[in-house]
Amino acid sequence: MIFQAVLAAVLTTGSGVPHDPLAGMTLAEKAGQMVVSYVYGDNATAPSAADAAANQAMFGADVRTGAQAVAKYHLGGVIYFTWSHNLGSPAQIAGLSNGLQAAAIADTGVPLQVSTDQEGGVVNRIGAPLAVSPGNMALGATFDPRQAEQAARVSGTELRALGINVVDAPVVDVNTNPANSADGVRAFSDRTPHVAAFTTKAIQGYETAGIGTQAKHFPGLGDTTVNTDNGVAVTDESRAEILKTHVPPFRAAIKAGADSIMAAHIVAPSLDPSGRPASLSRPIITDLLRKQLHFNGVVITDALDAAALAGYTDQEIVLDAVNAGVDQLLMPRNVPLAVQTLIDAVGTHQISERRIDQSVRRILRTKTYDPYVPATPVVGTPDHLATMATAAARSITVLRAKDLPITSQNVLVTGWGVSTTTNLAAALSATRLYTGSPSEAVIQQAVAAAQQADVTVVTTYNAWSDPTQQRLVTALLATGKPIVVAAVGAPYDLAHFPAATTYVAAYGYQPVSVTALAAVLRGTAPAPGHLPVTIKGLFRYGSGGVAGPSDVDYLAR
Structure with missing residues (x-):
């Protein structure tokens, strides 16, 4: 019309x-x-x-x-x-x-x-x-x-x-x-x-x-x-x-x-x-x-x-x-x-x-569009969902991988994000302890739980601006237990945790990204993502997985 x-x-x-x-x-x-x-x-x-x-x-x-x-x-x-x-x-x-x-x-x-x-x-x-x-x-x-x-x-x-x-x-x-x-x-x-x-x-x-x-x-x-x-x-x-x-x-x-x-x-x-x-x-x-x-x-x-x-x-x-x-x-x-x-x-x-x-x-x-649409919209089709899942899967970037893949069943998921930790724990069949921006008492609770787990995955979201998240991750790393730091915001958080031996960037907390992150952590999917920014003093632009030649050539054009 x-x-x-x-x-x-x-x-x-x-x-x-x-x-x-x-x-x-x-x-x-x-x-x-x-x-x-x-x-x-x-x-x-x-x-x-x-x-x-x-x-x-x-x-x-x-x-x-x-x-x-x-x-x-x-x-x-x-x-x-x-x-x-x-x-x-x-x-x-x-x-x-x-x-x-x-x-x-x-x-x-x-x-x-x-x-x-x-x-x-x-x-x-x-x-x-x-x-x-x-x-x-x-x-x-x-x-x-x-x-x-x-x-x-x-x-x-x-x-x-x-x-x-x-x-x-x-x-x-x-x-x-x-x-x-x-x-x-x-x-x-x-x-x-x-x-x-x-x-x-x-x-x-x-x-x-x-x-x-x-x-x-x-x-x-x-x-x-x-x-x-x-x-x-x-x-x-x-x-x-x-x-x-x-x-x-x-x-x-x-x-x-x-x-x-x-x-x-x-x-x-x-x-x-x-x-x-x-x-x-x-x-x-x-x-x-x-x-x-x-x-x-x-x-x-x-x-x-x-x-x-x-x-x-x-x-x-x-x-x-x-x-x-x-x-x-x-x-x-x-x-x-x-x-x-x-x-x-x-x-x-x-x-x-x-x-x-x-x-x-x-x-x-x-304003050249037809303004009216059908009363019953078609959204979330299998091919649409697959497109987004593919993009998320190709984004996950492993920068340090000492404790990957996670093979143990005794896994703790803790850290930032109510839905993020819930979804990730479910995907990993793990125990969950949400901390958000934690108090000292909550940090000690997370440390105690990590000491009982074989592996702990701690999620961060822009921890570079949140000292409480920084204290949580630092305390978990001090346990000496296997700790996987997973950034679900900007990857710059790693600059505050140089001692982390396993670090993964997911760049987001939408379910599609959390699902892709879990697959990488469990080792059921590769991590082809590259760092699109520089983490000063630690990782340069392009660090991470191995891209196919066609991808590199495409960006160079």
Whole structure:
């Protein structure tokens, strides 16, 4: 089915002059197209009483439903989250999508952008029964970009079945800072060519699935330590360093056909001496991304409720972002005010309507999808699950292997992650002792249990930033018993445990990665993964299993 916005873009007048799809849109409708917001509820027209009240608090007393929010503010997009009660069963999600689309089509005739952060790995909004992808660093550890393409194709196909037509992925940051709390395992690698190669294939995979893409976070969050959701992130790298290391994957994304690019809230003084975050910076968005990189697709901000923007008013954020060259405003703190600010800015000549039209044209160009989907989505098929399992199996990286394979039946699994330790213990037929970020008493309990076991597997998740996990692993290693350290986050943890004689990187805690990890530990599967980052002083990029020549050659091209 082709709807009005798409039809208008291709229809011509009798004189052969293309019809302008913006000709029939009001300023309010155009302003609304520039806003992507969340709404509360698992149903577009019949939310729970609590969700209806949440919508009223957010959008006004006359807006109880997501459909009403879409229609009243002519929203260009909606983003789904679990906490806004959008993501339940596949059938429920498809029904919500269809209901919100019906509201958008009835309002303006323009399909609604429906998105979510389904990156795979640690940022994954929808789990089983969908086929869940390993995260980017796990895919990077395969050293085969085709794994990223296949995983993206499967993930994109399943999202489209739910009525989600844009995936807020891939992350194309180059994780050059091991203490990065924003990226870490969300990044493919710490090497620019590696990230660029995987970026290209991931976007191609999503395109094959017919879903829009959103490369993020421009101009790159890889050198930061602060997550912009929690505070102000600054990079002190020079302009030359940023252009050489962090920008090339965005070039690759543009060349591969990325529909949109997300602007980060990072402050990069070498790119903009004013100290404005990239999302509000004309030198970064217009001069660098638009003019130098020649990107004429949609630029969307990172979430505008981020702590990094706490020093700006709601109106300043809207005006500065649009004047910087941004097209879409993601999750404004006050949606009604954001829309009204755009309308008022035209009246006060702070923003021209011509400038608004530029953004809306870019947005409408991406809305070529049929918005409606079948009520009963097909997801989690055997071939889809197999694709993800293959990628996970190829990612597991053994860096030290003294106590592998595990042949004993008297095995203890302890450490980080409630579901991680549960799933791993079940796969290994092991005893489980969950510790999380343990107290000293819990550490001693784990030490006592390890002394009674033949082998202990301790899981870590970014222990480099958690002293309690560091103390747990150090105490277990001091027992002198066989200890297997398994990182289910970034592999940089090993730098804190140089005495570990068995160390395995799984790069994620999704069940698909835990299953692959267990197979390697038991010796029923090989560990072909390579380290896609450097662990300073211990292991260089590429350490790990042995890749086939075709994989190495493929990355070199």
